[in-house]
Every structure is written in C-alpha cells, then in structure tokens.
Amino acid sequence: MDSYPLESLLSVRHYREEEAAGQVREAEQRCREAEKRTEELQKELHSFRIWRREEEDRRYDAIMDTAMNLEALERFKAGLAALAEQETKKQDGLLQAEKEREDCTARLTQARDRARLAQKETAKIQAHKDIWSQEARKQAERQEDLELEEFRPLSRKGAEAEGEDL
Numbered sequence: 667m668d669s670y671p672l673e674s675l676l677s678v679r680h681y682r683e684e685e686a687a688g689q690v691r692e693a694e695q696r697c698r699e700a701e702k703r704t705e706e707l708q709k710e711l712h713s714f715r716i717w718r719r720e721e722e723d724r725r726y727d728a729i730m731d732t733a734m735n736l737e738a739l740e741r742f743k744a745g746l747a748a749l750a751e752q753e754t755k756k757q758d759g760l761l762q763a764e765k766e767r768e769d770c771t772a773r774l775t776q777a778r779d780r781a782r783l784a785q786k787e788t789a790k791i792q793a794h795k796d797i798w799s800q801e802a803r804k805q806a807e808r809q810e811d812l813e814l815e816e817f818r819p820l821s822r823k824g825a826e827a828e829g830e831d832l
Contacts, residue, residue: 668802670795679788686781693774700767707760714756718749 670676729742 670798672791672794672798676788676791676795679784679791683781683784683788686777686784690774690777690781693770693777697767697770697774700763700770704760704763704767707756707763711753711756711760714753718753721749722746 725742725745734742
C-alpha cells in the first residue's frame with residue numbers, strides 16, 4: 667500500500683498539538699503559582715491588619731497619661747503612619763497578585779483554546795487519513811481480485827473445449 671501523501675502535514679499537526687498541550691500545562695502551573703501567591707498575600711495582609719491594630723493599641727496604651735512634647739507626639743504619629751503605609755503596600759501587592767492571577771487565567775483560557783484548535787486540525791487530517799487508508803485498502807483488494815482473475819486456471823471443461831478447436 668502506498669504511503670499517505672499528507673503524512674508530513676499530519677506529523678506537523680501532531681507536533682503543534684503536543685506543543686499546545688505543553689503550553690496548557692505551563693499555563694496551568696503558572697496559574698497554580700499565582701493562586702498560591704495570592705492566597706499567601708491575603709493571609710499575610712490579614713495577619714498584618716490584626717497585628718497593626720494590636721500594635722496601635724499597645725502604642726496608645728504606652729503613651730496614655732504621660733506628658734509628651736510636640737516632637738515626641740510627631741514621632742508617635744509618624745510611627746502610626748508608617749504602619750498604615752506598610753498596610754497600603756501589602757494591599758497594593760495583593761492587588762498586583764490578583765491581577766497577575768487574572769492574567770494567568772486569561773492566558774490559560776487562550777492556551778486551552780489553541781490546544782482545542784490544534785486537536786481539531788489534527789483530527790481533520792487523521793479523519794482524512796483514515797478515509798484514504800480505507801479507500802487504498804479497497805483499491806488494493808480490487809487489484810488483487812483482478813490479478814487473481816487473470817491467473818485463474820481454466821476449468822477442465824474449458825480446456826477440453828479449447829482442445830477440440832485444434
């Protein structure tokens with residue numbers, strides 16, 4: 667039987683399908699990492715907020731009923747502002763991580779779409795190959811039948827009839 671004429675195209679389609687599947691696996695891994703990072707930052711922010719409230723309470727308790735000059739009061743306020751700024755930075759980090767997670771999810775969706783398309787394209791060529799193989803097999807069987815008909819020995823009756831003509 668002849669080799670499939672589009673075999674090289676089929677191998678390219680298989681390669682593309684495998685490549686797309688690899689990209690899906692990579693995108694899934696990046697999404698898992700982004701999700702993990704987001705969860706860690708959420709926990710960290712939550713813990714920091716609790717700690718910050720407790721720290722502010724400790725600092726206020728430390729200065730209650732004590733006389734402070736303006737410079738000490740300004741340092742106290744600056745310390746509280748620094749805590750608020752740390753919380754803001756942690757919130758910004760969390761927002762960035764959530765955006766990265768969303769971007770990863772979008773890239774994963776795109777990778778899955780490309781993988782489905784690659785599978786579909788490969789399936790088209792594979793279906794064509796299957797049909798071509800069936801047709802080639804039928805053609806080979808017909809050819810064999812024709813060859814067998816050409817080499818079929820004559821029946822005994824047919825041989826006697828030929829001999830009588832001589």
